[in-house]
Amino acid sequence: MTAFSLEPAQLAWCAELRTLAAQRLRPLADKGEPGRVNRALVAELGSLGLLGRLFTSGALDLCLMRESLAYACTEAETALALQGLGAHPVHAHGTREQRARWLPRVADGTAIAAFALSEPGAGSDAAALELRAEPDAPRGGGSPAGPAVAAAPPGEGPPAGQALSAAPDGPARWRLTGEKCWISNAPEADFCTVFARTTPGAGARGITAFLVPADRPGLTGRGFDMLSPHPIGALDFDAVPVTAEDVLGEADRGFRVAMGTLNLFRPSVGAFAVGMAQAALDATLAHTAGRDAFGAKLKDLQAVAHQVAEMALRTEAARLMVHAAASAHDAGSPDVPRCSAMAKLLATETAQYVVDAAVQLHGARALQRGHLLEHLYREVRAPRVYEGASEVQRDIIAKELYARQEAR
Template sequence: MTAFALGPQEQKWCAELRALTAERLRPLADRGEPGRVNRPLVAALGELGLLRRLFPAEGPVRALDLCLLRESLAQESTEAETALALQGLGTYPVVQSGTEQQRARWLPEVVAGRAVSAFALSEPDAGSDAGALALAAEPDGPPDAGRWRLTGEKCWISNAPEADFATVFARTGGGAGSRGITAFLVPADRPGLSGAPLDMLSPHPIGTLVFDGVPVTRDDMVGEPDRGFGVAMRTLNLFRPSVGAFAVGMAQAALDAALAHAADRTAFGGPLKDLQAVSHQLAETATRIEAARLLVYAAATAYDNGAPDIAKRSAMAKLLATETAQQAVDTAVQIHGARALHRGHLLEHLYREVRAPRIYEGATEVQRSIIARELYRGR
């Protein structure tokens, strides 16, 4: 297989994933409460072995496999895709940088679908600018005691406040900006930790976490002190191409719906697909989706091969895929007309879901800045 074509085994695996999602996961997703963690769905991801795919025993998941997982699930159920992706995002800091004790305690629970994780980076005044974090880790006792108290707030955290543990990024005072940030694994039952759900446009669970002197120790530290920004970036570098894959999956679902509707719907004496205004939109959308898909696969393969320009490739993949998905869903809604805006329609759901990926894990504008910076690197 190359970066630009899936082999027969990969194609078969993706088809099986889509069928499994439609048959086993979508019904559980449909029964879930919007804005809340769907624990039966997470448990099914474990029982069906999909979380084991995300956390293979031999080491971190291949970026390309992660992309194929996310794209395939997203075509059939965005809720199932998001539940799986959030388990990865919250847990991979521990996989990549945690201690043996941390991995032994939490990985089996996550893989089995019994524990839900969160990635607690964003704050009310620190979104795309992660270096602006203000959550304070204040020493609790002598400087060498290895104890801190976390004070502050995290906001727009997926799975908060219902997650069983969170990877939390706090400022330990070792420097300004991205320096001086340390990552901690914080179980949900720590005293002083609270939070609240946020009522957001997208249906997956998002909330706040409030830290009122939450105690943490050296044993809770993920990675080295004052190097938590690197812990966060290693996880985001792995997951950024797969955000594009999620977007491609949604875009393909929207295109499939538009193709079916344009073939069946009669207007002006014939099917919609015979109108050039419609058929050209479908052709343009299909071309953009395929271009985005190939760029996502290429970026993931570059990550797996250790390419030096992965920052640029990942930014390009996320940028093109998320913007393409927005266009694809909007086009499909336009072709369907008012029926697509009915609550519960697939496209109404996708219209709400597709907006957020253009913001999280680096907004579109941030991706453009990364690409521009990388273009001039070394010149």
């Protein structure tokens, strides 16, 4: 199979997902409260086996799931994606104990996950994050830093795993202090993948990923009133205790955990966008084929027909780019960062264009509360910002291109 075609079984699966989303997930989504975690919807995703597939599927399957769900129920798509984003670091880098405790509950929809990377001063510039992981006094006393965290040369993190050296009286311990914001599923998540600075002044090489349960003392949060209907909020860390047993991967190597997760999910953000674009396009085809204006059907007006053709062209181009990026990820290609950035950029910008054009062709009715396009118009804006804004994706693409040229 190439990146430019799908097998009949894949096409049938996508059709089945669209039906499930419309018949079983849409009713639950409609009962949810905007800005709050819809646990009934997440539980249904678990009972359908879709959350479990997050840990057994490749990037292409993830994209097919997200596009198909987004077509009929954006809330279900987002709920699934947020579970994957928050739990993927545990799946890929967690210890046996971490995986055994949390992944079955994520898969059955009884535990809500969050990916806590962004901060007030570090959104797309993830390497600039300032949430501090300060060494805690080891059990039994001793200096605050103790022997748990080894000293490193200025501007460098310790060798991989060195910061995890256990003190004689217990594992390495830290206190997390600072704030995370724009975090999906905050503050209602049951656990968070949290990225904190363990080595000051080390940039991307001084960040550690921690698995932090929501019941840790000192961890509080608050929700934001956002344009998008899914839950987004802030997390406040007031000397929240964590130990080496909470580390995901290796100390001071958390940036790799974050980027590996984003490289997987960025193409599927594009798939989410493609699903919305396709829904808007199909609604426009139906509307323009049935609407009378100026003595003819709207579809017979050349300006309208050309607009619809452009919408279809861009949607299909974005879909192909998403499939190509996902296939590159599944094949282990070194071009994954570039391909993922291209897919997210093209698809999210395309979806914004297509949904806006659909609103224009529908007229005032599309702006009524409850209309499909009114809903999509609110939903489509955020993906151009989260998991790296469009401008950041262009920066990634350019850096990858120049790096490849220099390597020749």
